[in-house]
Amino acid sequence: MQTDKKSNVNLMNQSRERMMKRFTSLVVLILCAGLATVHAQKRYDELNFPELNEFQRPEVETFTLENGIKVFLVEDDELPLIDLSVNIRTGGVLVPNEKAGLASITGSVIRSGGSENYPADTLNKILENRAASMETGIGFTSGGASMNVLKEDFSELLPIFVDLLQNPALPQEKIELEKKQVKSSISRRNDNQQQIGSREFERLIYGEDSVYGRLTEYETVDNITREDLVNFHGDHFVGANMMVGVVGDFDADQIKKQLSNAFSSIEAGQKTALDFPEIDYEFNRTINLVDKPDVNQSYVLMGHIGGLRSNPDYPKVQVMNEVLSGGFSGRLFQVVRTDLGLAYAVFGSYEMNTFYPGQFYTGVMTKSSTTAEAIDAIIEQIKRLQEEPIQPEELRDVKDQFLNSMVFRYDSYEEVLSRRLSNEYRELPPDAFEEFIEGVRNTTIEDVQKMAQKYLKPDSMQILVVGNKQEIGDQLEKYGTVNEIDISIPQPGQDGAGEEVAGDAQKGRALLDKMSDAIIAPDQQLDSVTVEAEVTQFGSNVPGGSMTVQVTQTVDYPDAITQTVETPNGTITLNYEGGKGTMSMMGQERPLPPQQAQSLRESLNRKYLAVALNSDELNPRFIGMEEVEGTQYAKLSIKINDKNITYLVDPESGYPGIMRYQQFNPQEGSQVHVEERYSNWQTVNGISYAYSETTFSDGEKAAESVIKSHEVH
Structure with a gap:
């Protein structure tokens, strides 16, 4: 057995050597041909090419x-x-x-x-x-x-x-x-902007509660x-x-x-009936927006329900689709991108699925300021395809490119077998591909226009824009009432998280005022604070079980953070302001994911400095006393970002010793109970800061911070 294995490896190595020799010979021939053209240039139509070897399709x-x-x-x-x-x-x-x-x-x-x-x-x-x-x-x-x-x-x-x-x-x-x-x-x-667009457009076409539009x-x-x-x-x-x-x-x-x-050991069983529910679709125009503040361009999808693979018009529709949006030669690319310069990318497809109707869609990525202009340009090209017959050379070029690309669908034995299995599974005839090719060849100029008139409905398209609402402005209102789509991810376990907590409001106010005065001296103004710290993270997701990094953070109140983290892999710089931000590393910058931006905002707002600054706007409740490790604390409940936060305050000093809150862990998909413990308070220019902080998540130590200094601005 071992000898046979070595023999096979040798055979494979010999085969690779033969291939390399052939490749080297081919390179030499190409170089020689290139040198020859220096002395005798020929027009492209004067060149003679040998016929390609015909691919011998194997028997199945x-x-x-x-x-x-x-x-x-x-x-x-x-x-x-x-x-x-x-x-x-x-x-x-x-x-x-x-x-x-x-x-x-x-x-x-x-x-x-x-x-x-x-x-x-x-x-x-x-x-x-x-x-x-x-x-x-x-x-x-x-x-x-x-x-x-x-x-x-x-x-x-x-x-x-x-x-x-x-x-x-x-x-x-x-x-x-x-x-x-x-x-x-x-x-x-x-x-990802494109993933949002594809997902939400599918839900517009099929219905968000349908099996075709639902989300995990x-x-x-x-x-x-x-x-x-x-x-x-x-x-x-x-x-x-x-x-x-x-x-x-x-x-x-x-x-x-x-x-x-x-x-033969596998049980025969019963053949599964694949149940694909019918789609109750109504053609009408809608205009829909997903606000993504961290982008500066619009990703647009527009279209309606598509068709089925069993439709006899399938080949003709695909030729029509190539004319409209077939890559570099398609009209959308030539007009919208090349001539008008309105698109970073433009594309489209009329999908005809086997088991349930596909989608017709066209799409474009464009500057926020040209969103409506790009939409209008695409609609104009769809109508043009319906109203004007295409030119004979356009049909010829489209067919040539389309048919030439089809050859790669049967360029290996593996592909031949894969296509055969696919056709069998979808209950298509074994020669479905040949029938399709013949249908493409027989498509006429009149067929293309008829297909566009029959299957495309430019005045009844659903339009979806994923982009920056503030930058887009009122451009979309010309298409009708704008429906803003909520893409927030439902978080389980939030029941009761934002309900009012019963307690003594008067005692709560007195306790919060004492805590605020302890953290920010009554005669002191706080605009910004810079903190240098050594932070150690713990947990199974951390390499080696723990990792220590150096962090410098500046908070500009009320809503901006700049953070620099020195890691073993380099420096990470994070900038956040007003709900969005960026992250930079090794000279590359990318937008801060919305979820991370939201987490930063919530973290900033519940921190004791922000609570002290905004104490007059909060409605605190005193909810009793609690002893923790021999120390008696007065418990203070505050609602921040629609979530209840509990501070355990030393009634003598006014300093908070513990903060508790519930937070969603997206990786685990569940709520976790977080407890932050503060000690070693230091005061600079009337602003006090806890120089030791330990964070627990569901009772397990998650992080430990040792503050080196804090500077008040």
Whole structure:
């Protein structure tokens, strides 16, 4: 076995050497040709090119196992490798809204958790030692699994792969890890302007509560249990739902026996009925805005419902789409970007899905000040396509570019097999691609105009703008009443967080006044304070369990922060003011994510200096006494940013010893109870500052700050 492995490695190395020699010869020929052109330049139409070698499409052999699994084989002996893929009839569409995310989590944990006979660590070592891979995943309309192995390892690893599909362990710790990763992704979903646009436009077209427009939320992830994963896998990972494709260096008769022996252990089960709800869509114009203050350009999407792949007009519609938005040659690019200079990028597509209608959309990225101008320019080009026949040379060029790009869809044996499996899964004929190409070739000038008139509705498009509301101004009002979309992420566990706390208002006012006078002397004005500190962070997410950094922070009241953090990887500079900010490192600057900007604002407002400055505007409540580690404190409840904050104040000195509040942890997807403890108060120019601060999160030490100095401005 070891000798065979070395032999195969040598064969692969020899193959690479032959390829390098061919590449070197090709480079020499190109250089020689380049030198020759110096002496004898030719026009492009005088050049003669040899005909390209025709790609020989392989035969696909099929057979069906007794349990219903259909197998597709393509032999390819170029390299001693075998690729195996499995299409599984399942998908997120089958998951109820309250458990959104179940399908993708199941698909990930099947692989990450290993099988009952081959736990994750064991499986990973087996694959690593053989330079092999196994992957699983589940999308919205289908599931899949794959295995890539050396030919000599196929017979040994095939049973392991089938065991992974048939008997996944689905361990709880892997489920929790995947749920945590999904929650982390949810926390970042409003960072990227384009991702916001694509997501919210989809919700406009299909409805935010529909299965096509719903979002995976913290709450839906929390609703998912291991039992849900077990049931979802058991219902759909059965023979009646599986197709297996194999391409590589194998003997057909031998591999048929191997596949039959391995996959016959999978129960036949019942074929899953993929239920795609109908879409109740009404054509009408709407104008919608997502305010993203940290950008200086608008990302615009506009369009309406699209069509189905089964529509006989499919090829003609795709030609029409190429004329309108087909890359560099499309009218949108030529007019909106090149001629008018209104776009950083402009694009579009008329999508015709297999299982449910797609979307027609056009989009543009433009300066905030030219948002409406860019929208008008796109609408004008859509109407022009309806009103004027295109020119013969335009149709010819579009067809040539379109058809030439299609050749890359069948440029390898793997791609041939993948397309065949895809067509089979979507219940399209094996020659669907050839029919499509023929339809494109037969599309006429009249067809393009008819398709535009039949399927495009420029006066009934939904328009979505993701941009800076302040910079855009009133440009969008010309299209109708602007609907401002709220993209805030629901945070579970906030029940009662903002309710009024019962307590003594008079005693609360007296206690807050004493605390304010202790922190800021009555005759002292505070505009700005600069603090130098050594901050140590603790936790499982911190490398080595703890990390110490040097921090310099200047707060300009009421709403600005400049922070410099010296880390082992370099200096990070953060600037925040008025709800938005930037982060810089190693000469590169990027906008501060809205969630982080909001966290900074909340942190600034609840800190004792800000509370002392704004004490007259607050409505404090005295809620009793509490002893902590031998010290009696008077408890003060204050509502800040619609959340209740509790200060434990030393009734003698007026200094706060403890602050408590509830905060959402986006990575964990849950609320945590935070406690900050203050000591070692120092006074400079009438402003007192706690030179020692320790932060606890759900009872665990999270950070410790030692203040070196504070300077008052």
